[in-house]
Amino acid sequence: MSSDRTFALVGNPNTGKTTLFNALTGLRQKVANYPGVTVEKKVGTGRDRHGAAFTVIDLPGAYSLDAKSPDEEVTRAVLRGERPDTPQPDAVICLVDAVNLERHFYLATQVMELGLPVIVVINKTDEAEERGITIAAKRLEERLGVSVVPMQANERVGMEALQVALSASDLAQPQWTAVEDGDPATRYTAIETLLEGTVARSEEDRQTPSDKWDRVLVHPILGWVVLLSIVGGLFFTLFSLAGYPMDLIDGTFGWLGEQVEARMAEGDLRALITEGIIGGVGGVVIFLPQILILFFFIGLMENTGYLARVSFMMDRLMSGVGLNGKAFVPVLSSYACAIPGIMATRTMESARDRLITTLIAPITSCSARLPVYVMLIALMLPVGTAGQKALVMIGLYVLSIIGVYTFAWVFNRTLEKSEKTLMVLELPSYQRPSWREITLQMYERGKIFLRRAGTVILGLSIVLWAMTTYPKSDSEDGSEQLAYSAAGRLGKTIEPVIEPLGYDWKMGIGLVASFAAREVFVSTMSIIYLGEEAEEDSVRDRMAEETRADGKPAYDVRTCLSLLVFYVFAMQCLSTVAVTRRETNSWRWAILQVVYLTGFAYLAALATYQIGGFFLS
């Protein structure tokens, strides 16, 4: 039925809007983007007390309806029915924070002037009580003539009363005289009159529990110890513990491939299924544990209120290159994978900051580079100790950090400046984490990752498989077939371009294949040097024996270094291109990202190889 009521959920950031949205809709929600802007659109459905379905639109957090950020612009347009993609809601659920009632009524009173029925939800009443603040909701309800529901959304206290309020057959319009004057002071005076006698504060100045936490968590020394431990814990989990579920996924897909091989006759169709489809999908799904772990950590930090403190501590380090503290999490996330990293830029208000962070995100050393690094470092230092190899690995990470800072600085200098934006960071009170909410977020992010990246990678692996398979030569030998195939011809075509970097046509195929996803380099090398079914170690042996026309080893230190530098910078991940395109809503930035990163990677690798010639022969 199209007569379902639509409620818009409105409130300041950090008011518990997402918690309430989840409580109202459960898993019946959809996340998309508003066309034309990088603002997330969340729509869910719930049922009222009479069993009738209703729709809830979770609007982006806003401090006022005088839009100052893209998020606020969307909130304002949807509420006024000015967005063609979203019908005007039938009523508004306006969420305010019991602790800062005056400030939250700034937005609430603006919403009450739209001519829509309103339900006011006063959230975090428990926290207000702890701080000696009591609110006479009934009195406020009489004054406004609409339902005013006190709640503790995270504990689901007050849900019943809210359900009653939104099940009412006709929802009331608020009795509120519009404030015509645009000066915030006039509105605050009107709010003061409205709230008079409804808020009681105990006079003693109590120290909040949050202050006690902050004594440690943003302490000049202890604060860093805690932050470093958390980041350390995150990386340990990402690169070590995640290995177990990743091996399991790898094994499962391997087993699946074997099952298909055992049951199907040899041929192109079987190869398409095992190499193209199962291999391709497996290649994406394997990153799922890392994505989930990452969003668990981010969700936990965000949910408890610690994330704002991280931004508070990091802002100084980021402001030098024109970023703000809120860019820390997206950049950190990108060290696991740039896709969730870019998705995490949505927490930033400034569109310009979001764009800069998105553009630099792929320079961070994502986990897909690891297998390539491991393989090339082993080739470069065949008799090197573990310590020497680790040193090269650390060097690559340092290089990527330098790259992130340098390019952030460059973009900050060159991108058109929007009016100098103010950095206001709200530091909400700490809260006990809601595991339900964190799990829900992990589920949502995991789903988006699999859907978005999965479709792209799947398509590409099929294309790549076809390019290495066709046209068919008569040779039974895998590597001769490769040279004859479309991919092989492509490698030979680009050989003159990559020769100054120290690469031959076979490495060229690896590079081209890596543009789909970096880790494909490793599997492509196996196909090139050994044909299929290769053990990785033996590929390395075989690659180490590979020689140039003059008899010198193909994978010498110079070439390996040049390849490593190339992999640090090059934009070789079609999923990231797709996500950038989606998040910035334009091909322009996605293409710019590919061009600048790959162009710079080429120059950096060229410089490495040519300068390396003076020192290494």
Place this chain on the structure above:
Amino acid sequence: MTDSRHLGQLTAGEVAAVGGMDLPETAAGRLREMGFLTGASVRMVRRAPLGCPIEFEVGGARLALRQADAAQIFVQ
């Protein structure tokens, strides 16, 4: 000028009343919406470990501003 002292000069725990602002209109508007109204009482809570930004308490909320922005908000 009578409003020479600004929010960036407050020490931890110090309370002051907001005076004039020398900021672009959008920025000043946003700050006023968030409670930095003329005459509002602001308490400096602490500086971030690296000295910037600065945490203030205004109207029961905790908001952090950068030193450069805080220096444009004068106190009465």
